[in-house]
Amino acid sequence: MVPHKAAYIPSKKARLEIGTAEYTHPGENEIVVKTAAVAVKPLDWVKQDVGDVFSSWIKYPFVMESDLAGEVVEAVGMDERKHGVQKETLLVWGGSTSVGCNAIQLATAAGYDVITTASSHIHGYLKKLGAIAKSLGFCIDVLSKCRGRKFIAQVSFDWRPSGFPQGPLDWPFAMRMGAYMVSLKSKAALKRLQVKFFWGTDNMANELGKAIYEDFLSQALRDGLFIAAPEPLVVGKGLEHIQEAMNLNKKGVSAKKVVVPV
Numbered sequence: 001m002v003p004h005k006a007a008y009i010p011s012k013k014a015r016l017e018i019g020t021a022e023y024t025h026p027g028e029n030e031i032v033v034k035t036a037a038v039a040v041k042p043l044d045w046v047k048q049d050v051g052d053v054f055s056s057w058i059k060y061p062f063v064m065e066s067d068l069a070g071e072v073v074e075a076v077g078m079d080e081r082k083h084g085v086q087k088e089t090l091l092v093w094g095g096s097t098s099v100g101c102n103a104i105q106l107a108t109a110a111g112y113d114v115i116t117t118a119s120s121h122i123h124g125y126l127k128k129l130g131a132i133a134k135s136l137g138f139c140i141d142v143l144s145k146c147r148g149r150k151f152i153a154q155v156s157f158d159w160r161p162s163g164f165p166q167g168p169l170d171w172p173f174a175m176r177m178g179a180y181m182v183s184l185k186s187k188a189a190l191k192r193l194q195v196k197f198f199w200g201t202d203n204m205a206n207e208l209g210k211a212i213y214e215d216f217l218s219q220a221l222r223d224g225l226f227i228a229a230p231e232p233l234v235v236g237k238g239l240e241h242i243q244e245a246m247n248l249n250k251k252g253v254s255a256k257k258v259v260v261p262v
């Protein structure tokens with residue numbers, strides 16, 4: 001078998017290096033994908049920048065990436081799950097993010113009316129995805145405008161690069177995060193709102209995983225009811241361009257998915 005190549009972080013806070021990787025056969029309910037392209041996301045460069053402050057269980061050398069496209073070459077079993085549909089109005093906070101563009105389309109397909117916030121230059125694109133797009137100023141008065149409607153909020157922390165924690169004992173950062181969480185919970189309690197954080201990977205263990213990826217997405221993509229959004233912004237070709245792609249995503253993109261074909 002041809003040796004596999006991988007871009008990996010060799011040690012804490014180090015830049016990516018290219019090396020070889022062992023082939024791993026899939027376990028129960030897992031697949032192996034021959035990767036054609038990878039996409040980067042904020043979590044990638046955040047992990048590189050902050051080291052063990054985030055996901056300290058990760059051991060180095062570490063091969064990252066969960067956003068990829070390619071061909072399934074091995075699969076072992078998939079379990080059965082069920083899903084349901086509701087009709088409400090939903091608020092997707094940050095509609096021009098990669099997460100937001102997909103949340104808008106999934107929510108619209110599930111029968112929700114979607115209101116989203118984003119910079120004004122991107123409103124036309126978000127309307128095409130099915131959202132009622134509002135400028136960021138909308139968020140100042142968002143609760144009164146959503147009165148009587150059920151909504152979900154997509155929250156991102158204000159993590160400017162200069163504001164990243166420098167270590168587990170970075171007290172100013174820990175205090176900012178602590179104050180933010182207390183303030184968020186208090187405001188929510190006053191407004192009688194439920195606050196819940198979940199990871200994207202949580203969907204593997206609940207009924208949404210099967211509902212989205214098996215029952216809905218393949219057919220919707222074939223029928224053109226769901227499009228790959230946001231638009232790709234291709235950076236080079238090959239694993240050696242992934243660090244450049246992470247740097248570009250860190251600078252900030254607007255309704256673009258930074259992608260590297262490999």
Ligand SMILES: NC(=O)c1ccc[n+]([C@@H]2O[C@H](COP(=O)([O-])OP(=O)(O)OC[C@H]3O[C@@H](n4cnc5c(N)ncnc54)[C@H](OP(=O)(O)O)[C@@H]3O)[C@@H](O)[C@H]2O)c1
Nearest residue numbers: 041042096097098099118119156198199200252253254255
């Ligand atoms: N909980 C989870 O499992 C999970 C999973 C994935 C992501 N996330 C989080 O969700 C958030 C979005 O992730 P993503 O990958 O979708 O992000 P993304 O596509 O990189 O988001 C880019 C958006 O950020 C805004 N932006 C860019 N530069 C900016 C700047 N200098 N100042 C202010 N805004 C700027 C832009 O909004 P405009 O175009 O409107 O200006 C742009 O659409 C992140 O906080 C990420 O950590 C969470």
